[in-house]
Amino acid sequence: MVGRVITWWTILRICLEERLVYRGDFALGTLMRFLPIVTQIFLWSAVFTARDWRPLQGYGYEQFVAYYLLTMVSRAFSSMPGLASGIAGQIRQGEIKKYLIQPVDLIGFLLLTRVAHKAAYYSVAIAPFALVFFLCRSYFGDLPDHAATHSLTTAAAFVVALVMSFLLGFFLETSLGLVGFWFLEVNSLLFVYMLMNFFLSGHMFPLDMLPEPWRTIVELCPLQYLAYFPVAVFLGKFQGGELARALLVEFAWLAFFVALSRILYWRGVKRYSGYGG
Amino acid sequence: MRIIEIEGLRKSYRVYQKREGLMASLKGIFHREYREVQAVKGIDLTVDEGEFVAFLGPNGAGKTTTLKLLSGVINPTSGTARVMGFVPWKRDNEYRRRFALVMGQKNQLWWDLPAQESFRLHQQIYRIAPSDYDRTLGELTELLSIGKLLRQPVRELSLGERMKMELTAALLHSPQVLFLDEPTIGLDVIAQHNIQQFLRHFQEVRRTTILLTSHYMKDVAALCRRVVIIAQGEIKYDGSLSGIVDRFSGHKVITLQFAEDEPPREADLVRYGQVLEVQPPRAKLRIARAEVPRVLADVLARYTVEDVAVEDRPLEEVIAEMFAQSETRSD
Numbered sequence: 001m002v003g004r005v006i007t008w009w010t011i012l013r014i015c016l017e018e019r020l021v022y023r024g025d026f027a028l029g030t031l032m033r034f035l036p037i038v039t040q041i042f043l044w045s046a047v048f049t050a051r052d053w054r055p056l057q058g059y060g061y062e063q064f065v066a067y068y069l070l071t072m073v074s075r076a077f078s079s080m081p082g083l084a085s086g087i088a089g090q091i092r093q094g095e096i097k098k099y100l101i102q103p104v105d106l107i108g109f110l111l112l113t114r115v116a117h118k119a120a121y122y123s124v125a126i127a128p129f130a131l132v133f134f135l136c137r138s139y140f141g142d143l144p145d146h147a148a149t150h151s152l153t154t155a156a157a158f159v160v161a162l163v164m165s166f167l168l169g170f171f172l173e174t175s176l177g178l179v180g181f182w183f184l185e186v187n188s189l190l191f192v193y194m195l196m197n198f199f200l201s202g203h204m205f206p207l208d209m210l211p212e213p214w215r216t217i218v219e220l221c222p223l224q225y226l227a228y229f230p231v232a233v234f235l236g237k238f239q240g241g242e243l244a245r246a247l248l249v250e251f252a253w254l255a256f257f258v259a260l261s262r263i264l265y266w267r268g269v270k271r272y273s274g275y276g277g
Numbered sequence: 278m279r280i281i282e283i284e285g286l287r288k289s290y291r292v293y294q295k296r297e298g299l300m301a302s303l304k305g306i307f308h309r310e311y312r313e314v315q316a317v318k319g320i321d322l323t324v325d326e327g328e329f330v331a332f333l334g335p336n337g338a339g340k341t342t343t344l345k346l347l348s349g350v351i352n353p354t355s356g357t358a359r360v361m362g363f364v365p366w367k368r369d370n371e372y373r374r375r376f377a378l379v380m381g382q383k384n385q386l387w388w389d390l391p392a393q394e395s396f397r398l399h400q401q402i403y404r405i406a407p408s409d410y411d412r413t414l415g416e417l418t419e420l421l422s423i424g425k426l427l428r429q430p431v432r433e434l435s436l437g438e439r440m441k442m443e444l445t446a447a448l449l450h451s452p453q454v455l456f457l458d459e460p461t462i463g464l465d466v467i468a469q470h471n472i473q474q475f476l477r478h479f480q481e482v483r484r485t486t487i488l489l490t491s492h493y494m495k496d497v498a499a500l501c502r503r504v505v506i507i508a509q510g511e512i513k514y515d516g517s518l519s520g521i522v523d524r525f526s527g528h529k530v531i532t533l534q535f536a537e538d539e540p541p542r543e544a545d546l547v548r549y550g551q552v553l554e555v556q557p558p559r560a561k562l563r564i565a566r567a568e569v570p571r572v573l574a575d576v577l578a579r580y581t582v583e584d585v586a587v588e589d590r591p592l593e594e595v596i597a598e599m600f601a602q603s604e605t606r607s608d
Contacts, residue, residue, distance in 0.1 A: 103403065
């Protein structure tokens, strides 16, 4: 067990080092992530000006901005830039062989790599994040009593939801990338996924604004856990038994995608080694 | 002791066939034609511990496919293979910790980091004890003289230097069996020589079993006593390098230096065998092996000969001829 932890630590350390090689690209990529939020704030302020600042489906202007800022946090956990396309590329170029020859598990290795990427990202992004939240503190003025800022239980549930959203995002995109064993080129599949993700994860607007039957459809879909759900937990929209049940459903989705990625990898390798290349 | 045992190993691929043109591309969306390609057609081979075996063969002969089968990257269509008692394509971790595969055209190191970081990762992946790691790395660093390069990002190394790093990475866990696929491809003569010398020394000291594929006859001549020739997915020859010439070349080359004043005309020499070259007073003839004593006696009796040399044909030539023959036969 100790040996394993040392192995994980070494992989993490080396991935971190690799991440920091291209300092300029890394810094720029980290900072540019804040740009969309500015355009979003302008967009919604224009919408609300036109509406004479009347609330929209229960969301006022402040709540909208607060929602966006919070989805930025959940997406910082759940988004996996380059993961699926990277896996498909490795399959296409035969680099996947390395994981068949060496005594190392591809999915476990990629997960550690991703943890390292995220760790490097947070350590740099925490300062601008803090600054943005400080500047926008007025938007968080009237949070309900059971929001994460007031209740320890909600705060804990928020952290759990975030960690699970990271894992869910990882295994979901890994599964997509592994489809590359069958199709080699997965870019159009990824485009469809990105598009669905944009609307169904709550990245564009709070999902509880949606009318029926869309609301139910979105709730049956795992994408809401990538952006909307952690924010909803933070804002205290789920309480007590409902919160526990929602977290359990998220966990079930996570388990599903862990299993799916395993099956895809197992079958994919079998197919790959059957055809050669 | 036998370390590699292969019996009736076969591997065929299904390859997508596309006709030329856009129409064919459109048809290909709905219906695809496949062709069965037999890369390896039933190979039997045993290798003893500590042997250094070369696989020779033209491109597409099945050499790399065989190495891929033995390293567990692909499954065979039929047949069996055992390496150190393991079935390679089951990919047991225990097996994977005991062999290594180096491909001259593939990079296994982290591109943007110094090689020593990749080595450190290998230490963890292969669970190499720290003392073993330090000792082996020290040894390899010295043998390959790469001490100064360990801290340089891999992308900034030359091809030859990178190959040395690849070899180091592959040998850190002291594999008992090593597969080398074209390890000197693209290298200049000096780098090739360095790698050859290293491999020879390393193999002599460690007694590692090595299977090597290469297009460079010099690699093979310098390193391997045993040569396996594969063409069209079958083993055509298995034996010593010099044995190839004995077995496949029924001819010798005789160079005759005649006295200046009366060199024979080309027409006179034709009856002995094929005339390869005439530059009076010198002539080169290709003579059937069995005929050599009779021809020499006859020539010496008829002409004044100042010097004579009887040689085997160059190995490259014999092998090239063999490959060409096996190709025409299969067509």
